[in-house]
Amino acid sequence: MMDSSTTLSGKTHEMKVVLVGSVGVGKTSTVMRFVKDNFQEYIETTIGASYLSKVLNINDTQIKFNVWDTAGQEQYKSLVPLYFRKANAVIIVYDITRQKTFDDAKNWYKELIPHSPEDVIIAITGNKSDLDNLREIERIQGEKYANSIGAIFNETSAKNSSGITDIFQRLGKAWLSKQQQSRIIKDDDSGAVNVGNTTNTNNNTNTGNAGNTSNNNGGTGGSKCPCGGG
C-alpha cells in the first residue's frame, strides 16, 4: 500500500477550472497571464467561452489546469452554468474599481452552488489591483466575503502579474488535499489500511498557503464544448 502522497504523484492529474464574473473584470486577461504570461490593453470581449490549459508542478505532482474562460456579457449568462458541470474549481472574478462587479460576484456564487459539484473549490479574486487609486472595494471586504463562503481569496493584477499564479497554485493544493483525504477515506472504508493519522504528507496543501512550486507551460486548446470533466 503506497502512502497517499505517493499515489498522487507520478502522473499528470487534470483539474477543470472555470472563470466567471461580470463583463470586463479581466477573466480573459487572468487566463492569458496565467497560461501565456502576456497582457493586452485592448482585448476582445469573450463570445460564449474559450479554453486554455497549463501544467503546474505542485508538491511534486503535475496538475494540468483545464481553464474555461466564460463570457461576462448578459446574453451569455444562461450558458455559464453548463460550464460548472464537473468543475473542480471556480474562480469568481470582480474588478476592485467597480462595486457593481463585487455585487455580481456574490450573485455568481449563488448561481454556481446549485449547478456545480458539491466539493467544488471556490476562489474569489479582486482583479486590477494595479489600479489602487481607483479602488471601490477594499481588500478586507473581499477577504471577509471569501472567508464567509469558505473560498480562497487574493487580489490580482493580470496587468502586472500580481497574485495570478498564486491563485492557481492554491486551487491545485486545495484539490490535491481533497484527493488525498478522499483516498484515505476510501482506503479506510475498504479496510485496506488502518489510518490513524489523516495528516497530509505534503507540506503546503492548505488552501490559504501558497508555497514553492515550479511552472511548466502546457498546451492550449480552443474547443467550445463545456461538457465532460477534466
Ligand SMILES: Nc1nc2c(ncn2[C@@H]2O[C@H](COP(=O)(O)OP(=O)(O)OP(=O)(O)O)[C@@H](O)[C@H]2O)c(=O)[nH]1
Ligand atoms: N489595469 C488593468 N486592466 C486590466 C486588468 N485585467 C484586465 N484589464 C483590462 O480590462 C479590460 C477587460 O479585460 P478582459 O480580460 O477582456 O475582461 P473579461 O472579464 O474577459 O471580459 P468579457 O470577456 O467581456 O466578459 C481590458 O481592457 C484589459 O486590458 C488588470 O489587472 N489591470
Ligand SMILES: [Mg+2]
Ligand atoms: Mg473575456
